[in-house]
Amino acid sequence: xxxLRRIAVERLTREAFxxxxxVIDTHGPAPLLINQGRTERFHRLAGIECLGHGARxxxxxxxxxxxxxxEIHMMERHPLGSQAFVPMNGGDFLAVVAPPGDxxxxxxxxxxxxxxxxxxxxxxxxxxxxxPLAADSDYLVVDRAGPGVNCDEVLLNTPIQPVLPExxx
Numbered sequence: 714x715x716x717l718r719r720i721a722v723e724r725l726t727r728e729a730f731x732x733x734x735x736v737i738d739t740h741g742p743a744p745l746l747i748n749q750g751r752t753e754r755f756h757r758l759a760g761i762e763c764l765g766h767g768a769r770x771x772x773x774x775x776x777x778x779x780x781x782x783x784e785i786h787m788m789e790r791h792p793l794g795s796q797a798f799v800p801m802n803g804g805d806f807l808a809v810v811a812p813p814g815d816x817x818x819x820x821x822x823x824x825x826x827x828x829x830x831x832x833x834x835x836x837x838x839x840x841x842x843x844x845p846l847a848a849d850s851d852y853l854v855v856d857r858a859g860p861g862v863n864c865d866e867v868l869l870n871t872p873i874q875p876v877l878p879e880x881x882x
Contacts (some may be wrong), residue, residue, distance in 0.1 A: 725824040735759035737831035759833035768859035794857025799831035807844040813837030
């Protein structure tokens with residue numbers, strides 16, 4: 714049995730997640746009314762960043778499966794662009810992140826994205842691969858396409874096991 718470093722999973726809030734990117738949800742700023750008052754626009758929830766000549770933003774759908782057992786052995790980053798994940802079928806997922814720059818295992822944090830919350834990782838933010846908590850979870854993904862190497866990976870010396878809070882926490 715391998716040694717795991719257990720980290721507590723935090724509630725996903727704009728303030729707590731700010732060093733890593735944006736929280737995408739309808740809580741917070743008041744919406745703008747558009748379409749003759751029939752539609753609420755939750756404006757500028759995340760900034761899409763595409764760095765480098767010939768880069769452009771693209772939309773994709775990722776279908777993810779839970780990681781069982783919940784042990785993270787690798788982190789990745791995208792230095793040339795942001796990457797947003799918005800759940801399409803309302804499922805919860807984990808966002809496990811570390812600050813941009815040289816990777817430091819002791820700075821890894823875990824957040825629980827509930828139901829209608831999505832995340833937008835800033836360029837260079839280290840993150841675990843997609844971690845849905847239910848099978849066949851679909852995500853609208855907004856990220857960068859274009860020339861250049863836009864994915865760095867690092868294997869962890871000590872795998873991480875996110876510890877989910879007790880129900881009702």
